[in-house]
Each structure stands twice: as structure tokens, then as C-alpha cells.
Amino acid sequence: MEKYDLDKLNELDIVEVLEAIGARPSKSNKLLHCPNTNAHSHGDKYPSMGFDKGKNICKCFVCDLSGNPVTVATKHFNDFKKACEFLHETFGVPYLSGEVSHQPHKRIQPRKPKEKQYWFFDSKKKFSKVLIKDFLPKYPNMSELQKLKLIYTFVYRFSLTTDQRGKLFWYSSRGLSGSKFLKYLGFLSKSDIDNLVEQLLKYFSLEELQRFKLLDLVGGWKYGYNVVVVPSFDLYSDMVEGFMLRYTDNRPKGKEVNVSCTDIAFPVPFGLGRKTLQKCKTLWLTEGHIDGLSIATQNECFVSFAGTYSYKEEMLGLLRGKIVIVAYDKDKAGQEAQTVLIERLQKAGVDYKIASWDAKNGKDLNDLLKNAKLQTIQLV
Structure with missing residues (x-):
């Protein structure tokens, strides 16, 4: 039996855990409709599940469903083992052994195991350039995927029109002022x-802006400000399917937040686009876009994952036929994630090498850039 990483499981966002086991949002930004509907009159028509984001706990004011992520999942399933396995698999949290079993759930439902369908890139498929203004009149009749792409692309392109000095100053502090990717x-x-x-x-409805995780329940922006917008482009158009917000205030925790709806479209990482797949024979895989931009100063192609476990395993099929260089951070978390990634690359049939360097020269590629030590990297 795999050993459960209870610390990591209890760090999962309590609201996301509640929604995974069936909780529904309400008009209040402090309450959810409790997933334990059998214990409520009228299925908890009036929301009674409160939560504390700071303490990462919840409490239903009607039934006894309460606690941190592991506790509330255990009460829901009435089974500790089943609860832990559900959390590990739903949110892709590695077991203590390092193994990852990621089977995202929209709601509680039985899933039949099936063979992974690895993605592939169709170089003959037409690439489309989209003008947002041409599609705004068609918005009401669009599919959910089309609406998501249109709205996310709207946000991204808007962010390119603003005063960019805050962005440029921040990247300058990372030794990246000359990067051609800043545009x-x-x-x-x-x-x-x-x-x-x-x-x-x-241009868009409040309900869909909430559905696509842009606005909160009272119609306000869900995230902070002074953020860099790092896009995840569609492989066959110049639209985006998600993006990462990177705070520039050098906060110690919560520096990045991924904005996407993976039940509609799982965005590919920054750097993994049509040109990269067509022209690059070697790709560097990095934990974040800053490391990707750092190795790009050496005229190398890169793919930057927005977090160590933020990629979909089937996505690795796009890397077949390439030489992949894994260049994760030299800290414990980075090395653990690297081990998992290598196992997945092997399973997907992707050729790889590992970037090795003396951690005294820097924890990550950006440290090596700033310390003028990128040339010390060896491939093994």
C-alpha cells in the first residue's frame, strides 16, 4: 500500500477539495452548498458550508462535516484509505514513494481505468490568427471551449497593452532585461x-467570467495585481487556453497562480508552441518560465511548466522525437519532481538527458545566469 503524504494533502485548497466531493458554489463568497446533501433538508438549498482559507478548514453549520482536507474527505467517504487515495489521484499529489496517480474528477463518480492517449502534434493542421472583435458578436452561440479561449485571449491581449515598466523592471532584476520573449x-x-x-x-456574462475563474462571487477580480501574465497558447491558433499570473513583489509564498479550466481545456506550458515543435530538436524542460528564459539566453529552446506537477501526463507525447533536457531546481522538491517527470518521460517513450551542475553555483538556471555559471552545466 502506498504511504500517503498527509502534509501535502492538507495543503490542498479546502474549497477545491469541497468542490471535488460535490460542494456547489453560492452567491456568497463565504459559503458553499454542503456536499453532504442527505443530511440537509432540501439538499442544502440554503448554503451552510463555511470555510476559512487562512486556516484551510471548513465547517458545515447544519451537519458535522468539517475539518481540514484529509478530515473532511475521510468523513465524506467514511473511509480514511479511500479519502487519501481520492485526494492523491484527483489533485495529482505524489505519494511518499514519489509515485503519482493523477485522475482528475469533476465530481464523485466511478472511473474505469483506461490506456493513456498521448497527444501528438499535427504539423499539417492549419494555424489560425484570430481577431477578437470579429468573434464578439458570435460569442452567445459559441461552445464552452470557444468562449473560454475568447475570454482568456481577451485578458491576455489586454495585458499586452498596459504600461509594461513594472514588468521590465522586475525581469531586469532577474538578469533578463534583454530577453526576446518579454514581448x-x-x-x-x-x-x-x-x-x-x-x-x-x-462583453461577457458575469456567470461565465466566474465559471472561467476570473471573477469572484461578487464580481471582483479573483487575484492580486502587479502580476506578469504568462500565456499558454493553443497549438493551432494564436489564442490562449490558460495563463499563469506571476506576482512581482517577491513574496515568499504563493508567487504564482495558474488560471485555467482543465475540465474544458488543459493548457500546454509556456514555450511549447507550434514553432517550438516544428523547429527545435532539443528542448529544455524547466520548473518555471524564469528558468526557461534564462536558458534561452544561450539560444536554447525551452518548455516551462507552471509548477512541478502542473502538466498532464498525456501531454508528454508532444515531445516524442525530441531530445529533452530536464533542468529542474536542485532543491528537494525540484529533485523529487524531476524523478517523477523522468519516469513519465520513459513511459511516454521520450528521449531525455539530465542537466547537472554544482548547487553551490545556484539552485536553479536563473541563479546560474546571474552568477555567470550557465556554461558549467553538464548533460548526463
Whole structure:
């Protein structure tokens, strides 16, 4: 039996855990409809599940469903083992052994195991350039996927039109002021976000902006400001299917947040685009886009995952036929994630090498860049 990583499981967002076991959002930004519907009159028509994001706990004011992620899942399933396995698999959290079993659930439902269908890139498929203004009149009749791409692309392109000085100053502090990729990254300040929300509500419905995780339950922006917008492009168009917000205030925790709806579209990482797949024979895989931009200063192609476990395993099929260089951070978390990635690359039939360097020269590729030590990397 795999050993459960209870510490990591209890770090999962309590609201996401509740929604995974069947909780529904309400008009209140402090309450959910409790998933334990059998214990409520009328299925908890009036929301009674409160939560504390700071303490990462919840409590239903009607039934006894309460606690941290592991506790509440255990009460829901009435089985500790089943609860832990559900959390590990649903959120892709590695077991203590390092093994990862990621089977995302939209709601509690039985799933039949099936063979992985690895993605592939169709180089003959037409690439489309999209003008948002041409598609706004068609928005009401679009599919959910089309709406998601249109709205996310709207946000991304808006972020390219703002005052970029905050972004440029921050990248300069990372030794990346000359990066040719900065033009693909947007920026949003406090005043930009106020304007963005106004524009979004002008063209799109509040319900869908909430559904796509942009606005909160009272119609406000869900995230902070002074953020870089790092896009995840569609492989066959210039639209985006998700993006990562990178805070520039050098906060110790919560530096990045991924914005996507993986039940609609699982975005590919920054750097993994049509040109990369067509022209690059060797790809560096990095934990974050800053490391990707750092190795790109050596004229190398890169793919940057927005977090060590943020990629979909089937996505690795896109890397077949390439030489992949894994260049994860030299800390414990990075090395553990690297081990998992290598196992998955082997399973997907992807050729790889490992970037090795003396950790005294830097924990990551950006450290090596700033310390003028990129040339010390060896491939093994």
C-alpha cells in the first residue's frame, strides 16, 4: 500500500477539495452548498458550508462535516484509505514513494481505468490568427471551449497593452532585461485590473467570467495585481487556453497562480508552441518560465511548466522525437519532481538527458545566469 503524504494533502485548497466531493458554489463568497446533501433538508438549498482559507478548514453549520482536507474527505467517504487515495489521484499529489496517480474528477463518480492517449502534434493542421472583435458578436452561440479561449485571449491581449515598466523592471532584476520573449508576456497593475474587469463585464456574462475563474462571487477580480501574465497558447491558433499570473513583489509564498479550466481545456506550458515543435530538436524542460528564459539566453529552446506537477501526463507525447533536457531546481522538491517527470518521460517513450551542475553555483538556471555559471552545466 502506498504511504500517503498527509502534509501535502492538507495543503490542498479546502474549497477545491469541497468542490471535488460535490460542494456547489453560492452567491456568497463565504459559503458553499454542503456536499453532504442527505443530511440537509432540501439538499442544502440554503448554503451552510463555511470555510476559512487562512486556516484551510471548513465547517458545515447544519451537519458535522468539517475539518481540514484529509478530515473532511475521510468523513465524506467514511473511509480514511479511500479519502487519501481520492485526494492523491484527483489533485495529482505524489505519494511518499514519489509515485503519482493523477485522475482528475469533476465530481464523485466511478472511473474505469483506461490506456493513456498521448497527444501528438499535427504539423499539417492549419494555424489560425484570430481577431477578437470579429468573434464578439458570435460569442452567445459559441461552445464552452470557444468562449473560454475568447475570454482568456481577451485578458491576455489586454495585458499586452498596459504600461509594461513594472514588468521590465522586475525581469531586469532577474538578469533578463534583454530577453526576446518579454514581448509575449503581459502585465497588470491595480488600475489595469479595474479597467480590465469593466471591459470583461461589458462583453461577457458575469456567470461565465466566474465559471472561467476570473471573477469572484461578487464580481471582483479573483487575484492580486502587479502580476506578469504568462500565456499558454493553443497549438493551432494564436489564442490562449490558460495563463499563469506571476506576482512581482517577491513574496515568499504563493508567487504564482495558474488560471485555467482543465475540465474544458488543459493548457500546454509556456514555450511549447507550434514553432517550438516544428523547429527545435532539443528542448529544455524547466520548473518555471524564469528558468526557461534564462536558458534561452544561450539560444536554447525551452518548455516551462507552471509548477512541478502542473502538466498532464498525456501531454508528454508532444515531445516524442525530441531530445529533452530536464533542468529542474536542485532543491528537494525540484529533485523529487524531476524523478517523477523522468519516469513519465520513459513511459511516454521520450528521449531525455539530465542537466547537472554544482548547487553551490545556484539552485536553479536563473541563479546560474546571474552568477555567470550557465556554461558549467553538464548533460548526463
